[in-house]
Amino acid sequence: MVGASLAGLSAARSLRKQGYGGQLVVIGDELHRPYDRPPLSKEFLAGALGEADLSLEADDEDLRAEWLLGARATGLDRTGRAVRLADGREVRADGVVIATGAAARTLPGAEVLAGVHTLRTLDDARALRDELARGGRLVVIGGGFIGAEVASTAYALGLDVTVVEAAPTPLAGPLGATMGGIVSALHADHGVRLLCGVGVKGLRGDERRETGVPPDGVRRRVDVVLLEDGRGIPADIVVVGVGARPCVEWLEGSGVELDNGVKCGADGRTSLAGVVAVGDCANWYDARAGAHRRVEHWTGARERPDAAIAALLAGGAVEPGVPRPPYFWSDQYGVKIQFAGHAAAADSVTIEAGVADDRDVLAVYRRAGVPVAVLGMNQPRLFTRWRKQLAAVSS
Amino acid sequence: MIPACRLADLPRGEAHRLDIDPPVSVFHTEDGELFAIDDTCTHQDASLADGWLEGPEVECPLHASKFDLRTGAVDSPPAKLPVRTHEVVVEDGVIHVRLSAAAPNLPPCGAARLAKGSG
Numbered sequence: 001m002v003g004a005s006l007a008g009l010s011a012a013r014s015l016r017k018q019g020y021g022g023q024l025v026v027i028g029d030e031l032h033r034p035y036d037r038p039p040l041s042k043e044f045l046a047g048a049l050g051e052a053d054l055s056l057e058a059d060d061e062d063l064r065a066e067w068l069l070g071a072r073a074t075g076l077d078r079t080g081r082a083v084r085l086a087d088g089r090e091v092r093a094d095g096v097v098i099a100t101g102a103a104a105r106t107l108p109g110a111e112v113l114a115g116v117h118t119l120r121t122l123d124d125a126r127a128l129r130d131e132l133a134r135g136g137r138l139v140v141i142g143g144g145f146i147g148a149e150v151a152s153t154a155y156a157l158g159l160d161v162t163v164v165e166a167a168p169t170p171l172a173g174p175l176g177a178t179m180g181g182i183v184s185a186l187h188a189d190h191g192v193r194l195l196c197g198v199g200v201k202g203l204r205g206d207e208r209r210e211t212g213v214p215p216d217g218v219r220r221r222v223d224v225v226l227l228e229d230g231r232g233i234p235a236d237i238v239v240v241g242v243g244a245r246p247c248v249e250w251l252e253g254s255g256v257e258l259d260n261g262v263k264c265g266a267d268g269r270t271s272l273a274g275v276v277a278v279g280d281c282a283n284w285y286d287a288r289a290g291a292h293r294r295v296e297h298w299t300g301a302r303e304r305p306d307a308a309i310a311a312l313l314a315g316g317a318v319e320p321g322v323p324r325p326p327y328f329w330s331d332q333y334g335v336k337i338q339f340a341g342h343a344a345a346a347d348s349v350t351i352e353a354g355v356a357d358d359r360d361v362l363a364v365y366r367r368a369g370v371p372v373a374v375l376g377m378n379q380p381r382l383f384t385r386w387r388k389q390l391a392a393v394s395s
Numbered sequence: 396m397i398p399a400c401r402l403a404d405l406p407r408g409e410a411h412r413l414d415i416d417p418p419v420s421v422f423h424t425e426d427g428e429l430f431a432i433d434d435t436c437t438h439q440d441a442s443l444a445d446g447w448l449e450g451p452e453v454e455c456p457l458h459a460s461k462f463d464l465r466t467g468a469v470d471s472p473p474a475k476l477p478v479r480t481h482e483v484v485v486e487d488g489v490i491h492v493r494l495s496a497a498a499p500n501l502p503p504c505g506a507a508r509l510a511k512g513s514g
Contacts, residue, residue: 013471036473043439049503053503056472056473057472058472058475059475061472298458299459302458303459329457380441380442380445380456381442383445383456384445384446384447384456388447
């Protein structure tokens, strides 16, 4: 098992549940046992949840696995039977599950400035939480879900927050332009500035010496976010939330076919026998869409390993059940946002209940009259009904 | 015993939440059985009455942990603790709940409700 987050843990559980009794090695590049990432931009960042609350494992859970944590995989042997680690070790296996996830994208030059953060890991969240606690002016680059959740949390902590989004409407990809506009209006509702349709040219640092840098180095701290239209937004803290890239570099030359992550079939099987892929790094074939889709949702990482492990243990093709439509949620400014399905497939969006201006709304996306997606804002009960209906329509 | 609602007003596949502290929900399964459990997921502040009811199980609307309505047991994390189950009694067409005397397993982040950005 290469990867020790939700997808890797779920795959390990599936292995044991499906009767695998052999040796199991779980390799994770972070030092931490599996933890839950969604709260990192919300309750954990706000200080309402501690690290112990993030654990994904039950107290009495024993997967009879050997955990190699803090160990980064650097290569997979062409036969697909040995994983090379950064420290030179090699782990031989009869089967390999690729669950290496994705890493936060950043901006060129961002890493040299203090006060500039990305948010993906527990360590990222600790560092950002400590900085937010000091207050000041926060600029969030990217109006996607991570950016919006960080903005919402920082607003609640009392910071002055600006969100900069390069596209004309935030969240237009996952939600479509109409509903993306309605959801991202939450920022303005709370006095958080949202600047759309303008890219970031760069970050400027000042000469303030940052504490904690080595004595021989002066690390400059971010001072201004420079926009492409010439404006400069003063900043004490910057969060770059511009998406993630699949962590698959270590597989180059391994014979595992890569294409926007690991290209795999509807059952998670890769181009190498005995190797399956799950989670954010896996670009699964979606029979309904007739195309491959890499879905970075918590629910996919939780649910899909079952099918991949069945295929791995069977040693060949297994007819996978029809997966439920992709589902994700977000919490922003006290509003619970839930979404299931594929917005891009829709040719119409109708508000079925609630009022958009009240941020209390249930919207159904349809293609040729057939529901293909549903969005809820503070409508959990109706949302679940529609989500079930969506699953029934698509199965 | 606490009266919940009329049996006739709770169709199969639906749930009725009692706004007591902590809230309790009565589920009417597709098979016609009635169960009452604590309404709040033991992982985070989510209402199980809003969840996905299938057979004798309800799946949390947020994170897909499934609770067995008969025992309160949870199938897999992120939720780790069971919910309490309560006795259901139907008298004269009205569903009543007899509350468990056990201590509830409430989620750790009640404080999260106070932080506006979180839930």
